[in-house]
Amino acid sequence: MTQSQFTETMRENHQRAIDEATADVRFDAWIDGEAHTAAGGERFETRDPAIEKPITTVSRCGEEDVDAAVNAARETFEGEWGELTKSERSDAILDWAGVLRDHSEDLALLESLDTGKPLANAEYEVGKALDYIEYYAHIVRGEQGNQVPVADDVHAYATQEPYGVAGLIVPWNYPMILTSWKLGPALAAGNTVVLKPAENTPLTATRIAQLSEGVLPDGTLNVVHGFGDEVGAPLTRHEGVDKLSFTGEDRTGEVVMKAAAEQITPVTLELGGKSPFIVFPDANLEQAAEIAADGIFYNTGQSCDAFSRTVVHESVHDEFLDLFVEEAAAREIGDPLRDSTDFGPLASEQQFEKVREYVEVGKEEGATLAYGGEPIDPAGDSEGWFVEPTIFDDVDNDMRIAQEEIFGPVASVIGFEDYEEAIEIANSIDFGLASGVATRDLSLAHQAADDIDAGTVWVNQYGRLVPGTAFGGFKRSGIGRECAKETLEKYQQTKTVNVALDDPELRPRDE
Known part of the structure; x- marks a missing residue:
């Protein structure tokens, strides 16, 4: 095969793959359980880095769209999602993960086209991403409150409650798997989510949100596309966001942390490395x-x-x-x-x-x-x-x-x-x-x-991460840990209940 023939085959392969991956799919934002056209009506391209050609366009969101997503997430947190028991929440997440597994080949193709990574790697990473989502859905069932021995006349115990609305910002290098590292614990803990994928690689995040339709309550998972100053900044400083988690470059992490400080919003940061x-x-x-x-x-x-x-x-x-x-x-x-x-x-x-x-x-x-x-x-x-x-x-x-x-x-x-x-x-x-x-x-x-x-x-190895092993950094590499049981705690806050007990007294039964 000549070089030009190989080139044509590569371009043709990718164009066919693009046509297949985007057929009958429009990549709008996803807010309150439905496709959402950005308030300004603008869109931007996401491109295939192997052939430097457009794959499709996505909604270019702004502050108004972030507001709509946060409001939808808040309403659902205070309503249907917040009313579910842990077991019901776990079942819903596992049902959603099952739908995603049924579409794993399609998701891997989108991931490969959007990032340029080999398809075999994308297939592996999609599978691992779903493992993490399922992991958190399972372990949340085993959570228990803690009884604290204070005194004979006091009953004190602690419970874990979700923060509310979690703002999640993920980078372009591992869109699917890093999204799962945040979505899994955030949802399992009982939060609703506003997710901002990287503008370079927004496709799998959009698709998994679309595939939540009819499985997760509307407003549980919301996705807003766009650039950092137009979407990321409004999300990180939003007074309606109760928890932030960001993965990306360390300088941007500083900006996120400063914005979070203005609202006293707890933040998880997974930043750079030079290992x-x-x-x-x-x-x-x-x-x-x-x-x-x-x-x-x-x-x-x-x-x-x-x-x-x-x-x-x-x-x-x-x-x-x-x-x-x-x-x-x-x-x-x-x-x-x-x-x-x-x-x-x-x-x-x-x-x-x-x-x-x-x-x-x-x-x-x-x-x-x-x-x-x-x-x-x-x-x-x-x-x-x-x-x-x-x-x-x-x-x-x-x-x-x-x-x-x-x-x-x-x-x-x-x-x-x-x-x-x-x-x-x-x-x-x-x-x-x-x-x-x-x-x-x-x-x-x-x-x-x-x-x-x-x-x-x-x-004597590299990169072996499995659900349950904590991942995160020292120094400028970040704050907090992902991938492990302790991550669930980062999406929850502790409430202590302290009840005074009267001396036991037998009372006659009311007639």
């Missing part, structure tokens, strides 16, 4: 190279927990680097809709330009470009935002490429001489979201896990 992966000299180097590659090249490096700093002992540096480069070269770059593809485009032109800029920064800072770093045209004459997997060697930990979050497939290899230096490098960063360790020595693994300042430490 270290420490390769100790006793590690299985082939395995470590594979883990390092998965850690920085999965989802084209667009992961907050990506292993963007590979910290390697000097005695195994050269051997490891050769293996790491081999792993990078083995990634098949191409059409996300092809089964063989494991490395797709970056999600947008903006992200593409950002990665290219950081590659130049790395060269200017004196790092050695060991592999990649160039735009690539996997199909010939492609207009998509593809870039090669990139590895820099001879990186100092104080370089910009080692300190700043690139959010792309750019790895920085940093050498170390002893254990203390490895830990110092790992911790000498503003972030503390995730980290990794490669070693065969369990004592060393546990010691490093204790000493690394990060919310997650993976030992």
Whole structure:
């Protein structure tokens, strides 16, 4: 097959997929159980980054639409949704998850087209997202209040109640799965929701809301599309929002936190990362190279927990680097809709330009470009935002490429001489979201896990998250945890009831 033939096939494949995914579906906002046209009547495009063509248009919402969504959520919280028992609420969420599972292939296709991630990855992530929603629907059934022993003449107990209306803001890199991390506990705890998906990737959020029709009470799940200053800002400062949860860049997290402070709104923040992966000299180097590659090249490096700093002992540096480069070269770059593809485009032109800029920064800072770093045209004459997997060697930990979050497939290899230096490098960063360790020595693994300042430490693996394991960061990587039982508590507030008891007295039965 010639390059031009492959290009035509890629474009044709994507156009057919776009036609299939958007047939008979209009992507309006979703408010009070129905499609909602933005007050201004404006719409904006969401584009396929593999071919840089429009997929469809979505409503461009504003403050008036945010008000409508919050009001709908409030009315339902104080009405039908708030009147359900935990078991009834759990049943409704599980019924909705069942509908979503019936449409999982359609959701995965939308996710792949909207983000550029390989379809196989999107299929896996949709399945995991539904696992999280179901997890919270199940565990809420087991919640119990706490009786507090105060005194013989007092009965004191504590109950957990939902906040009310939860405002949820999710990013563009994992739209479906990160939405589920917030929706699952928010709904299970008894809140209603106003969800703002990223403007780059709004499609799966809209579709799952549409698929809640007739399953969740109208107004339980509301979706408003739009840009940060037009929708995100009004949502974060809205006096009718009782709980905020935001995932995104740390500077934006500051803005969200300041807005929340004006209303004294509790907030969960899952922010950036610059995760270290420490390769100790006793590690299985082939395995470590594979883990390092998965850690920085999965989802084209667009992961907050990506292993963007590979910290390697000097005695195994050269051997490891050769293996790491081999792993990078083995990634098949191409059409996300092809089964063989494991490395797709970056999600947008903006992200593409950002990665290219950081590659130049790395060269200017004196790092050695060991592999990649160039735009690539996997199909010939492609207009998509593809870039090669990139590895820099001879990186100092104080370089910009080692300190700043690139959010792309750019790895920085940093050498170390002893254990203390490895830990110092790992911790000498503003972030503390995730980290990794490669070693065969369990004592060393546990010691490093204790000493690394990060919310997650993976030992001889990358990215394994399952419902029940808390995920969140130290330092500028955020506040609070997601994915675990404790997350449910972040969407609830505690009420203490203290009842004075009279001395027991037998009273005659009233005639």
